[in-house]
Amino acid sequence: MLTETELEQRVFRLQGMLRNKRVHAALLILPIDVYYFAGTRQNAILWIPTDGQPVLLVRKSLSRATEESSIVDIRPFPSSKEFSSFFSEDQVCIGMTFDAVPVQQHSYYTRALPGRSFVDISMIVREVMSVKSPFELEQLRYSASKLASVFAEVPQFLKAGMRELDVSADMEYRLRKAGHEGYVRMRAFNQELFFGLAVSSGGVNGGFFDGPVTGKGLSSASPHGASYDDIQVNQPILLDFSGVFNGYIADMTRMFVIGKLDPELQRAFNVAIDIQEMVRQAMKPGAICEELFLAAAAMAEKAGLDSWFMGMPGEQAKFVGHGVGLELDQLPVLAKGFVTPLQANQVIAVEPKFVIPGKGVIGIENTFVVTDEGGLRLSDFPDGIVFL
């Protein structure tokens, strides 16, 4: 259970930002927003006045929400008629996270709370969630260490002739037995991910997934991740998996090869390691997100690898790192267009990768905490390609 103090601090930070934007209250209805500020992922909404105490309104299960949450004021969900009288008349400007709230939900609440104006506070909520508390860093370290312990087992089961799907299933099984919660939450509207990616020959493939590597997947309905293709000798095998424990997500990629690796892929891997180290050193409070991406892209260009950096030629991702926490795609993003400075205790998965048509996918990924000394790794599992 999240402590009352932890939740109070989160609410306090949000209230400060709402006040700056002259928003009178936040009406949070996205489950993960509610979980972050209330400590329960029941079917509930959370009302946070900019000046006042939060109120949790629970559809189901009230008993469980009461058990799980430190919020003092927890009530059953009101009828739509009761709704308006329930909140203060002074609270005129209401914030919701428009990035994820469906139009029908928004309409319901605008009707239930007449006379109010509704504004988008997605970026405020996402910024608050991006800076981790000591408790959250501990959770993320736990997720990263559990994830790393399963990566350590890969040499026990990875063999030529397995399908990518079999490799993925073995990773998933071991992660699950270790307590992985399965569902990987993503915030972006049209993204979805199952556990991670186990890709070899299927890796050189375009796809909807907003990452450098997408994989071929099992069908056009599920067109990313592992495919039915066999694992071959002398091919790069990329394993990119999430570790989700107590809701917190660590993200990690390692390379495996059965036999020998093409020298060009080895060279690209070395450049990826150099880019990761450059980014790690630069991950200090105040560093500008976009500049880290541009510096990474410049290193890829200098190495003559720019047309393969972060994706298939023509489908290259425009980032080199993404925030992680309760969602796989949190702020900050080390990407073009993000001119915001890093803040201490943001947590970022840095993943320089190359997709070389005719050869394969290669790269590295680790999750780092932003500190005054640069990025601090969440787990110290070795980066090197594992040759089997």
Add this chain to the structure above:
Amino acid sequence: MLTETELEQRVFRLQGMLRNKRVHAALLILPIDVYYFAGTRQNAILWIPTDGQPVLLVRKSLSRATEESSIVDIRPFPSSKEFSSFFSEDQVCIGMTFDAVPVQQHSYYTRALPGRSFVDISMIVREVMSVKSPFELEQLRYSASKLASVFAEVPQFLKAGMRELDVSADMEYRLRKAGHEGYVRMRAFNQELFFGLAVSSGGVNGGFFDGPVTGKGLSSASPHGASYDDIQVNQPILLDFSGVFNGYIADMTRMFVIGKLDPELQRAFNVAIDIQEMVRQAMKPGAICEELFLAAAAMAEKAGLDSWFMGMPGEQAKFVGHGVGLELDQLPVLAKGFVTPLQANQVIAVEPKFVIPGKGVIGIENTFVVTDEGGLRLSDFPDGIVFL
């Protein structure tokens, strides 16, 4: 790949319903809506004029969308400036699926297409998707048979002393190796599910999940499904799993007991079987959804089991069956308030269940096709409790 004819028929049915509602075009942006009408789940949106040919606009991956979709007119996603000139001025009333489209996306398209009115076509799209074609029924039969084949393996691994999590992991591993795509799509805003539920003692538990059984889960961040609790002898063990193959979802529940079963649970199980058979016989075109639920509830009441029917006392689900297809929660719903008639070739998972505090969870679930002869089972795996 979905045939051109199959997609044309889907688009044709939608266009008929749009015409009836005087909507000039559908702008579909939810991935599963796009997949259903275009046969590709890339990052793309689909414009379907009520009179005219659909246009698929692709953000990523264009090459893959072109490979996967039979839509003739496929183009790269236009800039927001190009957007308006791209479509006819006569198309004034535009439909979107407001149940799932986030406010930010809606705002983007209202700005990109000025002078248009936007209306909610969620129920229209969901109704079209609820009636399955012969191709889709074949897909669903395949999913159901794959799912049943894994249920048949349960006696090989289910043992006392395993954690619910271990049982779940073993089911998931076998399903995955059989080609299960992992991600279980749900349409409802605040729902999420990972594979299914393996619950025994942890089954008697409230929860956010909109189903009769939720399970305890692994943490307050993931409060449903399997828990760390041990499987005990003489306890009901409920396995409720999805089978997702080529995007199509079958849903199935079976009961297992190591040892003996409490007679009251056995009696409740027999009532569940009777309810399932009553519903099955009544599942003909024209039958009213709500009436099937009320008849099921009446049977539970007659058996003196009404306060345990479909969930924890006080948290009972108000349905006895739900549509399945590309999503786990499609139309129709056999629930109070749904006064619509069933249509031939709708596919419904019927799941009468009881949650008896202090004793456990028990019930049955099979997926049926609505036909003139009543519900036709998608797979013929035996219903009986498996005693080990």
